[in-house]
Amino acid sequence: MYNGLKGTHIIEWFVVGARPSYMEYGELEAIKKCKDGNLEAFGSLYSLYTKKIYNFIFYRTYRKELAEDIASMAFMKALENIGQFDERKGNFSSWLYRIAQNALIDHVRKERPSVPIEDVFDLGEGDNTEEKLDIGENLKEVKKYLKELSAEQRELVRLRVWDELSYKEIAELTGKSEGSCKVMFSRIVAKMQKEIPHVLLLLAIFRIYKGN
Numbered sequence: 001m002y003n004g005l006k007g008t009h010i011i012e013w014f015v016v017g018a019r020p021s022y023m024e025y026g027e028l029e030a031i032k033k034c035k036d037g038n039l040e041a042f043g044s045l046y047s048l049y050t051k052k053i054y055n056f057i058f059y060r061t062y063r064k065e066l067a068e069d070i071a072s073m074a075f076m077k078a079l080e081n082i083g084q085f086d087e088r089k090g091n092f093s094s095w096l097y098r099i100a101q102n103a104l105i106d107h108v109r110k111e112r113p114s115v116p117i118e119d120v121f122d123l124g125e126g127d128n129t130e131e132k133l134d135i136g137e138n139l140k141e142v143k144k145y146l147k148e149l150s151a152e153q154r155e156l157v158r159l160r161v162w163d164e165l166s167y168k169e170i171a172e173l174t175g176k177s178e179g180s181c182k183v184m185f186s187r188i189v190a191k192m193q194k195e196i197p198h199v200l201l202l203l204a205i206f207r208i209y210k211g212n
Contacts, residue, residue, distance in 0.1 A: 027092060034082045042079050049093070050075070052163065053100050059162050060104060070107055074100040094172035097165070101173065145192055153188055160185050 025033060025044040033041035053074055058067035077099050085095050146154055159165045159173065160181075167185075171178045 028087075031082065031085065031087075031092060034079075035085075039079065042082070045078075045092075045096075046075055049096055052093075053096065056097060056100055056163050057104055059158060066107075070103050071100065073107075074103040077103065090172040091169065093165075094169045097163075097169070097173050141195065142192075145195070149188065153184065156181065156185055157188060 024047070025041050027045065027048060030041045030044040030048075034045070050071070054067055054071045057070045057074075058064065061067055061070075074096070078096055081099075085092060146157065149157070155174075156170065159170045160167075165173070167178045167181045170176075170181045174181070
């Protein structure tokens with residue numbers, strides 16, 4: 001039914017195209033209806049996750065149009081493969097985030113094949129943020145500390161604080177255990193708190209400034 005539609009067009013078709021007043025479904029009901037062939041129910045899933053998936057991509061690229069394109073690609077792939085989603089193996093959000101993660105990696109591999117995969121999620125980090133924004137000494141310390149973390153640790157901070165994922169979702173997305181994710185994040189925060197007061201609040205504020 002959706003063959004020939006690409007990128008944002010396929011999403012527009014479901015959300016504001018043929019059925020501008022599409023019926024809203026809960027997540028589980030929408031997934032079931034999509035699997036049963038009612039593909040317009042995908043509009044409900046798009047509505048539930050569009051902002052989260054866009055932010056997931058944007059906070060790793062800091063390029064608005066690119067984030068929109070990759071997010072649309074991720075939703076298109078999710079729609080095409082909705083029949084393969086198995087709720088017994090994990091929740092839908094982790095499955096969708098993994099698709100978005102892979103879409104970003106695929107893009108980087110095409111555009112910058114020499115970039116190691118472990119560095120993919122650091123591509124958006126610029127060095128001139130403070131030149132454009134007066135965000136205060138504490139936020140500068142946050143940025144400095146984040147740069148000193150490994151790529152794996154930075155990604156954990158993004159997933160937990162910026163994307164607001166649960167440890168279960170992070171574990172499913174990264175392939176690590178919930179326990180190891182909790183321990184790693186706790187150690188990161190504990191170490192940062194020794195040098196930076198109210199570090200979790202500052203990390204959240206830093207996300208907002210970086211998104212401007």
